[in-house]
Every structure is written in structure tokens, then in C-alpha cells.
């Protein structure tokens with residue numbers, strides 16, 4: 001055994017290096033004559049690249065790491081190995097700090113590894129120590145972990161990392177090692193430049209990990225997304241047939257509420273799951289993490305604040321319930337699966353709604369940054385392009401691994417069926433049962449792929465066939481039942497209502513999927529008819545026609561699904577007859593017309609750029625396209641249901657400017673003439689002088705930041721009471737009583753000119769949309785998020801009154817409640833209305849100090865608003881709010897704890913007080 005291997009064994013207990021590359025890096029670091037840059041996939045064993053050299057060198061290795069939590073994990077791990085390591089950070093006690101400084105000041109310090117955040121290393125208090133160590137030549141290496149944080153092109157830029165360049169300059173004789181898992185070419189260059197690395201030796205491995213199976217599921221098309229997720233988890237953890245299963249998993253959600261709901265639903269379905277997010281008390285979070293680490297809980301449902309530095313080998317799956325904000329972050333997050341090299345699954349539940357929301361938030365953040373800076377920067381665009389790459393990853397019909405590799409500048413890897421696309425392709429060509437996950441050749445999945453360009457999934461060697469393991473065959477069979485994406489073509493039943501039901505024109509589109517889409521279309525149609533909509537005749541027949549039209553026009557399964565989804569959205573947004581329109585309904589259409597400043601077509605369609613199916617590459621040119629004289633824009637590949645059906649609805653009227661305004665969009669008073677956006681905004685502002693949204697609208701811009709960032713900087717978390725309960729898009733008007741909400745979206749066009757658009761969107765759960773907690777905006781990225789957090793998919797009926805059955809989650813300690821739908825006799829109160837009342841009453845109490853914390857005030861208000869919206873009618877809401885608040889504060893001096901909320905009894909139900 002070489003002495004290096006000996007040391008590896010002695011200090012770390014490993015018999016071998018994890019890879020040749022790991023060994024090479026360590027040797028290069030040990031030589032000490034060059035700076036070293038390492039870009040290796042997550043879990044490839046980068047830490048050892050500085051830990052082992054640290055142990056073998058004189059002096060101390062200074063390790064820069066972005067988060068205290070991350071540092072803590074590493075230090076604990078080192079201590080377990082009896083390696084002298086510690087950290088100086090703001091959370092350190094005075095005594096501990098003194099001990100560390102004493103050791104560092106001694107003639108021969110015992111410490112080998114000193115972990116520190118970039119903030120601390122730049123802080124004045126640390127400078128004397130640093131200067132002292134330098135002057136005595138006691139620093140052996142400078143290691144910069146998560147080095148991509150230094151790049152403004154990167155997905156996780158931290159300004160404090162920029163200061164590391166200066167630090168590097170102060171330590172000329174100390175070799176620097178920069179490590180990252182996620183750095184496309186431009187980020188790599190930026191790292192080298194910013195850290196002032198001196199012609200470093202670069203060790204860059206391809207990002208491809210053959211043991212990870214990637215797939216994407218269109219969440220909106222699922223009959224029950226939670227059941228689908230549950231089935232996926234059972235499969236991934238090999239828990240079918242009631243077996244105990246193995247391993248564990250992570251579900252990433254964008255919002256805290258999302259975490260709560262998904263965890264709750266999974267637990268209800270029989271898989272133990274716990275939420276993890278910054279809204280939980282530190283103790284609860286630690287407990288959740290520990291339970292998960294120890295296998296007491298199988299699934300952790302977390303915001304992105306979870307996972308950095310979590311080194312758990314047997315993570316069998318990572319599911320993204322919401323879209324990640326960039327492909328780089330997605331790679332990193334999903335890369336937490338399969339660190340032991342065993343087959344693991346990475347799934348994204350894609351929803352165009354997510355795309356729309358995140359896109360909006362990213363652009364908002366970019367605009368905010370530019371405003372703050374007073375100028376635009378090239379790197380601003382990277383957030384947008386990285387997100388585009390994420391969207392493309394989901395939408396494009398191509399190898400998922402290839403998408404990732406391309407993004408990071410690698411060659412196309414040999415996926416060999418380790419993604420849904422290649423798997424299905426392989427199945428078709430090989431006529432093999434699905435099930436491609438394979439173990440990496442050397443067991444870890446980090447090996448170099450075959451240097452076979454373009455060889456994604458076409459490897460037909462007999463050996464490869466064998467690698468289609470039994471386990472996954474079984475799993476895929478199970479999956480067939482859910483997403484209908486795999487398996488050989490199953491012929492239609494004799495009574496199948498589909499036209500050309502047995503056609504296999506669209507690859508991988510199953511009869512089952514088509515039937516499901518048909519039923520969704522049918523529901524949407526029925527909803528319209530129920531609301532006196534423009535669709536006559538037999539719903540099934542019409543739906544069959546619509547489905548068939550889409551089927552005929554679609555070239556791929558994804559496009560087919562996308563077109564169906566779009567059709568459904570359109571049908572839900574399409575105007576119902578005048579008689580059915582409420583005042584607000586009409587008003588919102590007027591608003592839409594006015595804001596569009598352009599004639600609309602006969603029924604509402606999203607501007608293509610706000611659709612879920614705009615290809616990412618189109619995003620840069622998202623100027624509104626003019627709709628031609630009476631025809632739908634040629635840019636729109638889809639037709640509306642009305643066009644498809646050629647109903648006898650009254651012909652649309654042409655506007656002065658040549659476009660068409662449909663019935664529902666026609667402004668009866670102004671003949672459809674558009675007013676300016678500005679006027680509209682002014683009118684809105686005047687209308688809502690004491691609107692609850694004033695509480696929501698401040699401090700909007702930081703929405704796309706990650707939770708950790710917030711945790712590092714407490715001052716920012718202490719936002720004012722005003723931005724407490726929820727934030728909406730800056731100008732998004734309050735939802736009306738009808739089922740349409742409008743989202744105004746600022747779109748930055750190529751020439752950086754901002755355009756405002758209004759999207760009218762069906763939202764039968766608008767009540768669930770309103771009260772999203774916005775204290776830490778980056779997770780609660782968009783209030784509409786809560787739409788996802790419903791018990792079951794919404795019925796596609798327009799006529800359903802707002803405020804129907806739903807479950808609202810706040811905190812795991814608070815009882816979930818399923819409330820019956822409102823009785824029809826009573827005019828329901830929307831959540832927004834309830835919240836307005838509640839905040840008005842609670843405001844003075846908050847000022848009087850009746851709430852221990854602002855958080856409590858906000859969650860109390862949220863809770864009470866939901867309670868009211870669920871239980872009382874419009875005419876009772878004020879009285880009930882007053883009564884409940886009064887009763888509560890007669891029992892409680894001051895709101896100190898959410899547990900006290902039990903005292904908030906459900907309000908008098910509408911029926912009983914009628």
C-alpha cells in the first residue's frame with residue numbers, strides 16, 4: 001500500500017480512492033506548486049481533496065464554505081474521525097472562540113482544518129488572526145468549497161465570495177483549491193478569475209451520473225398528483241407489495257405551504273414524511289432532519305434550504321414538486337440522490353403554472369437588481385437563461401441527461417435509458433420491457449461516459465439489455481398505470497370513445513393518456529355548459545372532437561399533453577354567457593382588454609409567452625404578437641375550443657383596430673376601446689386605498705433567493721408588518737368573486753423594455769390563493785402556489801362557488817381541517833375579503849403589542865381568515881371576526897403561541913345563524 005493510501009485508511013478509514021480523479025486531485029494538491037480547480041459531481045468526494053492533504057501537511061488548511069450549517073456538518077464529521085477541525089463563526093460561544101484563537105496563536109497549532117464563512121474571513125475581528133497565521137507561514141492551503149458562489153453567472157451567487165479574491169491575493173504562497181459540483185464553462189472561467197487562481201490545474205469531470213434516472217411528469221394532467229407521487233415513492237423505495245423498502249428520499253417544494261401539504265398528503269397515503277423549511281422552529285427542523293437521517297422518516301419534504309451538505313448515501317429518489325429555479329440548481333438538488341452509486345430516481349413534476357410564476361419572479365428579481373445598481377449587466381441574464389434551460393429540460397423531447405450535459409458544456413453522454421425519453425426510445429427499438437436504471441460501471445455512477453458522441457440510449461449491446469434490471473421492470477409496469485408513458489401500446493377497449501383510438505401516430509402516447517385527457521376536456525366543457533357557456537350539444541361528442549383535433553395536430557406526446565392542457569385552461573378562462581357573468585367577471589375582462597391595449601381574439605388565450613409551453617429559446621423574444629384580423633395569431637399553434645367546435649355562438653365583433661373581441665370580452669359600455677395601462681393602474685390604486693394588498697406588496701423583490709441566504713442575514717428576515725401575510729405580483733389585482741384571477745406580468749423584452757400584461761386565469765381555488773405567507777419571499781414565490789396544495793384536483797367547473805372544500809395548512813402543529821363547501825344559500829366570503837376584515841381588526845391589537853411576534857400576528861391573521869372564509873358568509877364575516885378576536889383576547893392576554901389558537905373556535909356556521 002502506498003503511503004497516500006495508508007494515510008487515506010488511517011485518517012478516513014477508506015481503502016481506496018473513490019476514483020482515479022480523486023486520487024489525482026489529491027496528489028496535485030499535495031504537490032503544492034499550482035492552484036487547483038475541481039469540478040466534480042455532487043457526492044464524488046470533493047471534500048477529501050482538501051481534507052487528506054490538510055492532514056498530510058504542516059500547518060492549517062483554511063476552508064471557506066458558504067453556510068454555517070454546512071460547516072457544522074463537516075466539522076462534526078471531522079471530529080468523529082478524530083481530525084482536529086473547527087470553525088470560527090458568529091454562533092460560536094465566547095469560551096470556544098477563545099480556545100480556538102489560543103490554539104491558532106500557539107507556536108504549533110493542533111488544528112488541521114479551520115472552516116470559515118466568507119463573511120467571517122473578511123470581518124475585521126478575524127483579521128489579526130489571519131495576519132498572524134500568514135506571517136508565521138502557518139497556512140498550508142486555502143480551500144474554497146462551493147466555489148460557484150463566487151460567480152455572478154452561477155445559480156447561487158454570494159457577493160461575499162467576491163471578497164475571496166482579495167484574500168487570495170493576501171496569501172501568495174498558499175496554494176488555493178477551488179471546488180464545485182455545478183459550474184458551466186462561463187462559471188468556471190469566472191471562478192478562476194475572481195479567485196485570482198494562478199494558472200490552475202483543472203480537474204473537471206463530466207456531470208453525467210449514470211445511476212440517476214431522470215424523468216418529467218406533467219403534473220396538471222394527473223388525476224391525483226399526490227397519489228402519483230406516492231406511487232413513485234413506493235416504487236423508488238421498493239415498498240411495493242407491502243415490503244419494508246429501502247432507502248429514503250427528498251421531495252423539494254418551492255413554498256413552505258407546499259412542504260406542509262405534500263408531507264401531510266404522503267403521510268396520509270401511508271409514507272412517513274416530514275416537512276422541512278425555514279418557517280419551522282429550529283428544533284423542529286433539526287428533528288425532521290435527524291429523523292430522516294436516521295431513517296425514522298422516509299421522506300423529507302423540503303424547500304431548497306435543505307440538502308446542502310447533507311451527505312446521505314441511500315437517497316433513492318429526489319422529486320421536485322415544483323420546478324427548480326435553474327438547471328444548475330436542479331442538477332445539484334437532484335444529485336443528492338444515489339450518492340452510494342445505486343440506481344436512484346430524479347423526477348420533476350412539471351407544471352406550466354410553476355414556469356409562469358418562477359419566470360415572473362426571476363425577471364422581477366433581475367429588474368430589481370438592475371434598478372438597485374442603476375445599470376444592466378450581462379450576468380443578469382444568466383438567471384433567466386439558466387431557468388430557460390430548466391424549462392427546456394422539462395419540455396423538450398430529448399434525453400434529459402443530454403440536456404444537463406449540454407448545459408454544463410459536456411459531450412452528450414451515453415444515457416442508455418437512464419431517462420424517460422431514452423427509455424421509451426429504447427423500448428420501442430428494442431421492444432424490451434422498460435427499466436433502464438443501471439449501476440455505474442464502477443459502482444458509483446461518476447465514471448466517464450463512453451466517448452460516443454450522440455450515443456444517447458442507442459446502445460443496443462446485449463450487455464446493456466441485461467442491465468435493465470428486474471426491479472425497474474417491475475417498477476415501470478406499476479408506473480404505466482399512472483402516467484401512461486411507458487410500455488407497449490395497449491389497444492383501446494371496444495367502447496373507447498376516442499376517435500382513431502388505436503392510432504399510434506404519436507409515439508409513446510397511450511390510449512389511457514388520451515382517455516384521461518378526454519375526460520379532463522369533457523369536465524372543462526361541462527363546466528362551461530354549466531355556466532351557460534358557449535358550448536352547445538353533447539359534451540362528450542364535443543370533447544371527443546377537440547381531443548381528436550389536438551391529437552391530429554400534435555407531433556409528440558408532450559406537445560399533445562401541452563395542447564390539451566392549454567385547451568383546458570382556455571376553456572376555463574373562456575367567457576360564459578352575459579347572464580352568468582357577475583359584475584366583477586365583466587370588470588376583469590374589461591381590465592384585461594384595457595391592459596392588453598390590443599384587440600383580443602374571441603376567447604381568451606394566454607399570450608404565447610406566458611403559456612407553459614413556450615419553448616425556452618423563445619423567451620427572449622417575448623414581445624406580444626399582434627393578432628391578425630379576426631384570426632388567431634399565427635404564432636399560436638393551438639385553436640380554441642370554440643373554433644374547433646364552430647358553435648353557433650354569436651359571431652365575434654371586429655374592433656376598430658381590426659381585431660376581434662369575443663362576447664365575454666366586449667365592454668358593453670365602452671365598445672371595447674382600450675384605456676392605457678397607466679390609467680388602469682391609477683384606477684386600481686385609487687380603488688384599493690386601504691386594501692389588504694398594501695400589506696402584501698412591499699418588499700417584493702427578493703423572491704427568488706434561497707432560504708439559506710435569508711438565514712444568513714437575519715436583518716432581512718425581520719421584514720415589516722406590512723409585508724406580512726402575503727404578496728402578490730406587484731400589480732396583480734385582487735381576485736374577484738368570480739373564478740378568474742388576473743396576474744399582471746412584467747415581461748422584459750429583448751430591448752429590456754418592460755411590458756405589462758394581464759393574464760386572466762381560471763382559478764376556482766382563488767380563496768386558497770390569497771393568503772400565502774410572505775415573510776421569506778423566496779420560497780413563497782407566488783401566492784398562486786397554494787393552488788397546488790389542494791386535496792384533490794379541482795373540478796373543471798366554472799360554476800363552482802369560490803370558497804369550496806379545501807384544506808389549508810399552516811403548521812404541522814395545527815390541526816388540518818377539511819371543511820364542507822359553503823351552502824348555496826349564503827353568499828360566500830372570499831379569503832381576500834375575510835383577510836381584509838381580519839387585518840383591519842387585528843392591526844390595532846398588533847400595534848398594542850398583543851402579539852408576541854410579527855410572525856404570530858401574521859399566522860394568526862391567516863388562520864383566522866381561513867377559518868372565516870370557510871365557515872361564514874359575506875354578511876357575517878365582520879361580526880364573526882370581531883366576536884372571535886374578542887373572545888380570544890378575553891381568554892388570552894397576549895398571543896404567545898400557536899397552541900393558543902385552539903381557543904379560536906370555529907365561527908358560527910353560516911347555516912346555523914341564517
Ligand SMILES: Nc1ncnc2c1ncn2[C@@H]1O[C@H](COP(=O)(O)OP(=O)(O)OP(=O)(O)O)[C@@H](O)[C@H]1O
Nearest residue numbers: 014016017018041042043044045046047048181311
Ligand atoms: N475514497 C472514498 N471512498 C469511499 N467513500 C468516500 C471516499 N471519498 C469520499 N467518500 C465519501 O463520499 C461521500 C461524498 O463525499 P463529499 O461529501 O466530499 O462529496 P462532495 O463531492 O463534496 O459532494 P457535494 O458536492 O454534495 O458537496 C462522503 O460520504 C464521503 O465520506
Ligand SMILES: [Zn+2]
Nearest residue numbers: 399415419422
Ligand atoms: Zn436519456
